[in-house]
Amino acid sequence: GVGKSTLMQEDIADASDKVNEITEHMAQAAEIRKVGKEDNKLAIKDAEDAQTALSNAIAVLEAYYKESKMIPKESWEFLQRQDPGQVTLPDTPSTWDSAYTGVADPEHPENGILSMLKKIDSEFAEMESQTRAQEESDQDAFDEDMKDCSIEKARLVKEAEMKTQEQKRVDNKVSSQEKARKGVSKELEAVEQYLTDLEPACVTGDSTYEGRKADRAKEITSLKEAKDILADAFNEKPSTTGAGFLQKR
Numbered sequence: 001g002v003g004k005s006t007l008m009q010e011d012i013a014d015a016s017d018k019v020n021e022i023t024e025h026m027a028q029a030a031e032i033r034k035v036g037k038e039d040n041k042l043a044i045k046d047a048e049d050a051q052t053a054l055s056n057a058i059a060v061l062e063a064y065y066k067e068s069k070m071i072p073k074e075s076w077e078f079l080q081r082q083d084p085g086q087v088t089l090p091d092t093p094s095t096w097d098s099a100y101t102g103v104a105d106p107e108h109p110e111n112g113i114l115s116m117l118k119k120i121d122s123e124f125a126e127m128e129s130q131t132r133a134q135e136e137s138d139q140d141a142f143d144e145d146m147k148d149c150s151i152e153k154a155r156l157v158k159e160a161e162m163k164t165q166e167q168k169r170v171d172n173k174v175s176s177q178e179k180a181r182k183g184v185s186k187e188l189e190a191v192e193q194y195l196t197d198l199e200p201a202c203v204t205g206d207s208t209y210e211g212r213k214a215d216r217a218k219e220i221t222s223l224k225e226a227k228d229i230l231a232d233a234f235n236e237k238p239s240t241t242g243a244g245f246l247q248k249r
Helices: 002-067 075-079 113-203 209-233 240-248
Strands: none
8 A cells, every 4th residue: 555655656766866877877978989989080080190191201212212222123113204303312411410320221120211110100000990990899889888778778767657657556546445434434423323313213202292203303304414424425426215215214
């Protein structure tokens, strides 16, 4: 009854709290994912820009070193004429404080400038690849989390709705039972009052005609009142049969 309704109310409140927690978590996760996605996008852009710049630098240096015969040309390059606007590097650029030993062998595996630039280029390419993979992994994890949260949230909302409906049914049942109890109580009171009012007319045998007539009228009035009380207690209209019975006694 009332205890069951109270427990249901607690369950409904608990489900509502969990729904609020899930909603808050989803909002926070979405914000984190947004920031992470933007960071990964910038990192990929930086890596791509760096690779483009390094590729251009490597191409310029290779062209210079091939013309200076510091590195061999490809066979097909001998058939091409040198571009008049091609960039050349001086032996000692003004921005250098000291000689760069890597120029002596630009493809030296340890300190050759071309080798170093190509290594850096490959590192940026690796960073780009890892960032793309991380972005894909982060997005998949986010999507899965949102899916699970949505399912759990929907389940809790449905659970709260069903328990709310059940609580209403329990409350209505309790209310009906209480109403019926009060109706029975009124009925008992009416019967007791009827017996009390009827007693003088039944036990007094030596009363005068006028006295008996008055008692009879009082009895009929009491019966009618009892009938009305009973009818009100059960919310029913008085039947014609009952009225006929009261008139015959």
